[in-house]
Amino acid sequence: MEFFLVSLLNGVSYGLLLFMLSSGLTLIFSMMGVLNFAHASFYMLGAYFAYQISTAVGFWPALVLAPLLVGVVGGAIERYGLRRVHRYGHVPELLFTFGLAYLIEEVVHLIWGRIAVDYRIPEALDFGAFQVFDSLYPAYRVFMMAVSIAMLGALYWTLTRTRIGLIIRAALTHADMVQALGHNVPRVFMLVFGGGCALAALAGVIGGNAFVTEPAMAAAVGSIVFVVIVVGGLGSLAGAFIASLAIGVIQTFAVALDWSLLDTFREVGWTGEAARAIGTIKLSQFAPVLPYILMVLILIFRPRGLLGRRDT
Amino acid sequence: MQLRHGAAALALAAGCIAGNALAQSIKIAYIDPLSGAFANVGEAGASQFQMVIEDINAKGGVLGGRKLELVKFDNKTSPQESLIQFKAVTDQGIRYITQGNGSSVAGVLIDAVNKWNERNPDKTVLFLNYAAVDPDFTNDKCSFWHFRFDANSDMKMQALTSFIAKRPAIKKVYLFNQDYQFGKQVSRAANEMLGKKRPDIKIVGDEFIGLGKVKDFAPYVAKIKATGADTVITGNWGNDLTLFVKAAREAGLKSDFYTYYGGGLGTPAALGASAEGKVKQITEWHINIPNTPILPFAQEFKKRTKIDLYYGRVNVQMRMFAAALNSAGSDDPAKVATALEGMFLSTEIGDVEMRKDDHQLLQNLYISTFTKVDGKNPKYDLEGTGFAPHRHVELPHRLRCRPPAR
Numbered sequence: 001m002e003f004f005l006v007s008l009l010n011g012v013s014y015g016l017l018l019f020m021l022s023s024g025l026t027l028i029f030s031m032m033g034v035l036n037f038a039h040a041s042f043y044m045l046g047a048y049f050a051y052q053i054s055t056a057v058g059f060w061p062a063l064v065l066a067p068l069l070v071g072v073v074g075g076a077i078e079r080y081g082l083r084r085v086h087r088y089g090h091v092p093e094l095l096f097t098f099g100l101a102y103l104i105e106e107v108v109h110l111i112w113g114r115i116a117v118d119y120r121i122p123e124a125l126d127f128g129a130f131q132v133f134d135s136l137y138p139a140y141r142v143f144m145m146a147v148s149i150a151m152l153g154a155l156y157w158t159l160t161r162t163r164i165g166l167i168i169r170a171a172l173t174h175a176d177m178v179q180a181l182g183h184n185v186p187r188v189f190m191l192v193f194g195g196g197c198a199l200a201a202l203a204g205v206i207g208g209n210a211f212v213t214e215p216a217m218a219a220a221v222g223s224i225v226f227v228v229i230v231v232g233g234l235g236s237l238a239g240a241f242i243a244s245l246a247i248g249v250i251q252t253f254a255v256a257l258d259w260s261l262l263d264t265f266r267e268v269g270w271t272g273e274a275a276r277a278i279g280t281i282k283l284s285q286f287a288p289v290l291p292y293i294l295m296v297l298i299l300i301f302r303p304r305g306l307l308g309r310r311d312t
Numbered sequence: 313m314q315l316r317h318g319a320a321a322l323a324l325a326a327g328c329i330a331g332n333a334l335a336q337s338i339k340i341a342y343i344d345p346l347s348g349a350f351a352n353v354g355e356a357g358a359s360q361f362q363m364v365i366e367d368i369n370a371k372g373g374v375l376g377g378r379k380l381e382l383v384k385f386d387n388k389t390s391p392q393e394s395l396i397q398f399k400a401v402t403d404q405g406i407r408y409i410t411q412g413n414g415s416s417v418a419g420v421l422i423d424a425v426n427k428w429n430e431r432n433p434d435k436t437v438l439f440l441n442y443a444a445v446d447p448d449f450t451n452d453k454c455s456f457w458h459f460r461f462d463a464n465s466d467m468k469m470q471a472l473t474s475f476i477a478k479r480p481a482i483k484k485v486y487l488f489n490q491d492y493q494f495g496k497q498v499s500r501a502a503n504e505m506l507g508k509k510r511p512d513i514k515i516v517g518d519e520f521i522g523l524g525k526v527k528d529f530a531p532y533v534a535k536i537k538a539t540g541a542d543t544v545i546t547g548n549w550g551n552d553l554t555l556f557v558k559a560a561r562e563a564g565l566k567s568d569f570y571t572y573y574g575g576g577l578g579t580p581a582a583l584g585a586s587a588e589g590k591v592k593q594i595t596e597w598h599i600n601i602p603n604t605p606i607l608p609f610a611q612e613f614k615k616r617t618k619i620d621l622y623y624g625r626v627n628v629q630m631r632m633f634a635a636a637l638n639s640a641g642s643d644d645p646a647k648v649a650t651a652l653e654g655m656f657l658s659t660e661i662g663d664v665e666m667r668k669d670d671h672q673l674l675q676n677l678y679i680s681t682f683t684k685v686d687g688k689n690p691k692y693d694l695e696g697t698g699f700a701p702h703r704h705v706e707l708p709h710r711l712r713c714r715p716p717a718r
Binding site: 002003006007010011014109114115116118128135136137138140141210211212214215216217220251252253255256258284285288 | 348349351355525528530555562563564
């Protein structure tokens, strides 16, 4: 029971982090039709900026400043890069973000080197928050969840209860109409792109010190966020939320279970040579592949994703 | 007359070339990760090689005044990339390589060196291995062109299991290793040896993780905790150990850790005070062994790089290499290899012998436990944590009878 609860908490906290990462990506996609390959790079930038700022003024200012800075960088990239490429169609846009990911990685190499930086959890959060049976659950994990949920709330409130949210939602489906009504749609695009990048950066700020801040961190999460938005349905925030929680929990539990295919084969009475060859692989060794299998299954049986509205 | 002038000119030119060769440095290619998940480990190793080489050069170099020179090649811990780098090494005419991080890499390098030397007997290359400890390299895959300066994983596991055998409190052991040759060897050896020495111990887990792939170890720690293991044996190194112990500390895992690389870069800092009395490591040297002559070197290294010296064996390797060059009187790898075979040397960390049969170095090993530093005994801490390996058990190796000095 203790094991189940701790694993569930671990899964949910990882899932929420994934959601923070993928929410920006899915927003940008639904609005601008751009699959931003550089999205995970903004996650990395967030972690590095936070490291740099926290060495100067501490973690708490970094928590606010780093996402803002990355948001500004993202907005500028949209305004001066992506918007120019936009008129040539989707493929150049895709290539642009693809190149951008490499560019950002090289810039990180140049400034911070190829080695992981020493970005640590603030001491104020380095303690056990509460008791789960006889093990302490780390406070920083609780903090990660709190930040994600606060962000989720803020995002929901902005999109549904404010004027700017109204315009964004209108521009999602009827960009021309919104433009005709006198709103500056390109500026809304810039805001959304910058905001999406800031969300990714916020994930980087709290994920960078929980795990490790290194130049390879973008590549490590890059593919998984695409899985999240494909499974959730491209462009669907609620879908991304469900998908990231599901993937977080599935991965955590898969790691924890030493169940192997052999047991299942034995159940159904197949004990041949081939069964033994495949069957010795444990589920825990299989854990990193599971999200991708899920994605393939979703693409076969429900190509629009869990809550997606369009067939892609 | 004309002819004689020509001959003189030729002799002069030949003399120049010979003089050049004399002045030329002897290059050692360092093929290890300088980027990617294990870049920190690779860079720290490179800095130590650099400093030993500077020390050897400052004391007059080798072969009557020639210098050693380190050339770095980044293999990203990838076997494929290592082969590309090895090609670059041979293209540049470098005759000595050294590598340590990853038996996966060392395995392909041994094969590559063997093949290259077979095809290019006039340009042979010698491989000095300072940390890749898959026992096969000095057994089935034994090569004349490979020398290992670290105790192999079976030697270390023999020592660890003998130590465990004397501790009846240990009942449940969890094996946690990386999914490649070395991790598999650690797991196999632990299963075999514990089965013989302490058949009553239950092995409650035998886990493998992708090399450098896992960033969030919390699920694994929860799993270990659920098994009720009192002891974890791990061969993990680099970030695979650092992040693991960090997650274990956060989740308050109470098991003891028997590690191969617990004192390695970044791990003491990640452990902090949680290491006290719980984390053990097996090494050829650690900072709190009293009266080892390597101490001033370690202090200078720390001052220069802000990194705690970890590899006693890197110094051993380079001292032996220099001694072998001098005793061979040549920079030809084949002659140097012959000189290394069976060599005895008194080094900064003690007496060592390069076993002739399989090119495995014999040296003392120490099992030490992380202890709070009091400034006297233990005197030195690691990574500013206030803790360091101490209270070691020394496991002396048996040297053959020393031959008379030549």
